[in-house]
Structures are given as C-alpha cells and as structure tokens.
Amino acid sequence: MERTVVWYLRMSLVYFIAGAIIGFSVLLWPGEAGYYISTHVHLNLLGFMSMMIYGVGYHILPKFSGRHMYSPMIMKVQFWLSNAGLTGMAVSWPFVARGSEGTAETMLILTSAMSLLAVILFAINILKTVKVVQM
Ligand code: HEM
Numbered sequence: 001m002e003r004t005v006v007w008y009l010r011m012s013l014v015y016f017i018a019g020a021i022i023g024f025s026v027l028l029w030p031g032e033a034g035y036y037i038s039t040h041v042h043l044n045l046l047g048f049m050s051m052m053i054y055g056v057g058y059h060i061l062p063k064f065s066g067r068h069m070y071s072p073m074i075m076k077v078q079f080w081l082s083n084a085g086l087t088g089m090a091v092s093w094p095f096v097a098r099g100s101e102g103t104a105e106t107m108l109i110l111t112s113a114m115s116l117l118a119v120i121l122f123a124i125n126i127l128k129t130v131k132v133v134q135m
C-alpha cells in the first residue's frame, strides 16, 4: 500500500479511539457533554469515518477504474490539511463551547476551513480519477 494511504488508515483509527474515549467520558460526566459532543461527533465522523473513506477510496477507486490516481500530490496535501484541520477543530471546539472568544474561535474557523478544503480536494481528486469503463 502507498505510504500516505497507510497513514490515512492509521490516523482514522487514532481518531476512532480518541472519539470513543471522549464518547465514553461524556457518559461518565454528562454535565460536560455540551462542551465535548462536537469534538466527539467530528472525531468519529470526520476523523474515523471520513479518514477511513479517504484512505480506502484512494487505494481502491483508481484500481476499480483501471487508472492511476489523478494527483498523488493532492492526496498528500489533503492528508496534512485534513489532519491539521480536524486536530485543530477537536481541540478548539470545547473552548469555544465554553464561551472562549479570540484565539479559540479563530482557530476553530481556520481549522474548519482547512477541513473543508480537504473535503473539496478529495472530491476533485476522485472525480478526476474515476471514469466510466466500457464493459
Ligand atoms: C465507545 C463508543 C462511543 C460512545 C461511548 C459514545 C457515546 C456518546 C454519548 C454519551 C453521546 C451523547 C448523547 C447525548 O447525551 O446527547 C454521543 C453522541 C453522539 N455520538 Fe457517540 N459514542 C461512541 C461512538 C460513536 C461513533 C463511532 C459515532 C459515529 C461514527 C458516534 C456518533 C455520535 C453522534 C453523531 C452523536 C451526537 C448525537 C446527537 O446529535 O445528539 N458515536 N455519543
């Protein structure tokens, strides 16, 4: 497997563990739930699920189309953007939920924009890769 693909899969599982730990902690301390749910939800859905789909998608979709990936460079840039984006979101969200303004808010907006850009790069890279194969 390509190195970046393996790292997408590894990071996906790291986020799964972190998301599950936060979900479980929220069960133990329900009073804190309101501050940590957004982090829990996005570690699981944007971290575990989306990152797993990025990795598996990059590995199998070009093969299924009988083509090379449109841009391995986009895949690498997207890896760093999506990980920096999600980590920043996960860390800053509880502060913003507690009412912090300034740095935390700016960090949440900036890292959310990085996650969004990563989503768009993934879409472009896959759309440019997969093509109809004549049967
Ligand atoms: C060990 C695993 C997990 C535990 C212990 C856990 C626990 C929790 C808890 C306590 C809540 C808050 C419920 C509430 O009071 O409103 C919650 C919410 C949520 N969890 Fe998890 N969770 C786990 C895994 C997951 C996974 C794997 C996903 C998605 C792939 C997920 C998605 C969500 C979502 C979307 C919400 C928000 C639901 C809403 O809008 O109210 N959770 N989870």
Ligand code: HEM
Binding pocket: 037, 038, 041, 042, 045, 046, 049, 050, 112, 113, 115, 116, 117, 119
């Ligand atoms: C660019 C990436 C994303 C950004 C910037 C983003 C941002 C947000 C924001 C601002 C909220 C409202 C949180 C609140 O204040 O209560 C939210 C909620 C939510 N998002 Fe996302 N999101 C992203 C990606 C995703 C993805 C990919 C999924 C699912 C696959 C997802 C699932 C959810 C769910 C289930 C909720 C409701 C959680 C709850 O019950 O509190 N998000 N998101």
